[in-house]
Amino acid sequence: MSAGSTADWIQDSRQRSAFRRRLLAWYGKNQRDLPWRRTADPYAVWLSEIMLQQTRVETARGYYERFLQRFPTVTDLAVADEADVLKLWEGLGYYSRARNLHRAAQTIVERHDGDLPDSYEGLIRLPGIGPYTAAALSSILFDRPHPALDGNVMRALSRLLRVEEDPRRASVRAEMVRAGEALMPRTGTGDLNQALIELGAKVCTPRQPGCGSCPVANWCRAYNELEDPSVLPVRVPRKKRPHLQVTAGIIRRRGKVLIAQRPAGGMLAGLWEFPGGKQEPGESLVECLRREIGEELGILIDVEEEVACVDHEFTHLSITLHAFSARYRSGRVRAIGCSAFEWIDTDRLQQFAIPRADHRVLEELAVAGTSLAALINRE
Numbered sequence: 163m164s165a166g167s168t169a170d171w172i173q174d175s176r177q178r179s180a181f182r183r184r185l186l187a188w189y190g191k192n193q194r195d196l197p198w199r200r201t202a203d204p205y206a207v208w209l210s211e212i213m214l215q216q217t218r219v220e221t222a223r224g225y226y227e228r229f230l231q232r233f234p235t236v237t238d239l240a241v242a243d244e245a246d247v248l249k250l251w252e253g254l255g256y257y258s259r260a261r262n263l264h265r266a267a268q269t270i271v272e273r274h275d276g277d278l279p280d281s282y283e284g285l286i287r288l289p290g291i292g293p294y295t296a297a298a299l300s301s302i303l304f305d306r307p308h309p310a311l312d313g314n315v316m317r318a319l320s321r322l323l324r325v326e327e328d329p330r331r332a333s334v335r336a337e338m339v340r341a342g343e344a345l346m347p348r349t350g351t352g353d354l355n356q357a358l359i360e361l362g363a364k365v366c367t368p369r370q371p372g373c374g375s376c377p378v379a380n381w382c383r384a385y386n387e388l389e390d391p392s393v394l395p396v397r398v399p400r401k402k403r404p405h406l407q408v409t410a411g412i413i414r415r416r417g418k419v420l421i422a423q424r425p426a427g428g429m430l431a432g433l434w435e436f437p438g439g440k441q442e443p444g445e446s447l448v449e450c451l452r453r454e455i456g457e458e459l460g461i462l463i464d465v466e467e468e469v470a471c472v473d474h475e476f477t478h479l480s481i482t483l484h485a486f487s488a489r490y491r492s493g494r495v496r497a498i499g500c501s502a503f504e505w506i507d508t509d510r511l512q513q514f515a516i517p518r519a520d521h522r523v524l525e526e527l528a529v530a531g532t533s534l535a536a537l538i539n540r541e
């Protein structure tokens with residue numbers, strides 16, 4: 163795995179004990195005061211782990227508190243409408259997390275009497291819980307000996323152990339899991355996992371690790387053997403993300419605007435948006451929008467001017483979203499390429515969960531000195 167194999171110190175039980183003592187003492191003094199660290203409620207801790215999967219701590223904090231106020235128990239979440247759950251998640255992104263959380267809550271209530279399973283194996287069977295989250299929850303809540311290897315911990319471990327291969331490779335990752343298992347104490351596994359996560363997040367940072375103040379620098383092979391520890395972990399360049407040109411229609415009819423719900427199972431499933439879609443080769447943006455609206459909703463529209471243009475990034479692709487003002491012309495609206503549609507008064511839009519890119523269209527309209535209501539009420 164490394165310039166040879168796993169660092170020698172991790173094979174030595176006295177070294178491992180000394181490493182743990184030092185790391186835990188540092189964590190005891192330096193851990194951040196976070197709301198989910200002040201609770202022993204498994205549901206709340208689980209919620210925090212799901213929110214933190216792709217969201218920064220500072221952003222997650224407000225959402226976490228609002229979510230618990232609205233759905234204080236797993237049963238409250240299980241019986242909620244998915245639309246309400248998505249609405250509360252609006253703006254956090256990666257909406258499959260919210261849908262999985264909701265489904266998992268229903269499973270917990272139906273099959274586990276409302277209690278989170280207390281083992282890694284039970285947790286990982288729930289929707290939305292992968293190896294990292296199952297390890298984190300089983301250790302924090304039930305003191306199970308599973309290393310929680312998120313990006314922060316993988317980075318710190320690759321340096322501590324001088325791993326000189328891509329840790330995203332399955333064989334390298336498996337060896338790091340074994341190293342992490344060797345580090346687990348008999349009791350207090352949750353604290354050790356959280357201390358490693360904190361080390362990676364606060365000290366062993368990607369570009370400029372704080373080796374001078376690192377509590378475990380003595381054990382760090384990258385620090386002690388390499389000129390620049392930040393060359394690890396090995397980064398194999400990712401493939402370039404595709405960039406798409408996408409259109410959306412702000413379509414009006416008799417003072418109402420048309421919104422469509424995205425199909426189940428795809429990107430942003432279940433969210434509501436201004437309908438449209440991606441430009442095909444050789445097609446103008448206006449032609450694209452007319453075609454997409456015909457395919458998605460079965461109607462003809464008159465496309466007017468472009469009223470907003472925003473860039474937006476997803477995990478696997480980026481888009482430029484061109485929003486056009488448009489007027490309904492003819493045809494019976496049908497949900498052909500969407501789950502549902504509604505003609506709504508503009509002041510009802512806030513009741514629907516809409517994607518971030520559509521929010522940004524509204525923001526851009528406001529910056530340009532107009533509003534959705536002004537667009538919809540024009541002749």
Ligand code: SF4
Pocket residue numbers: 318321322365366367371372373374376377378379382383384385391392
């Ligand atoms: S010594 Fe530096 S590279 Fe090693 S674990 Fe600490 S911060 Fe990371």
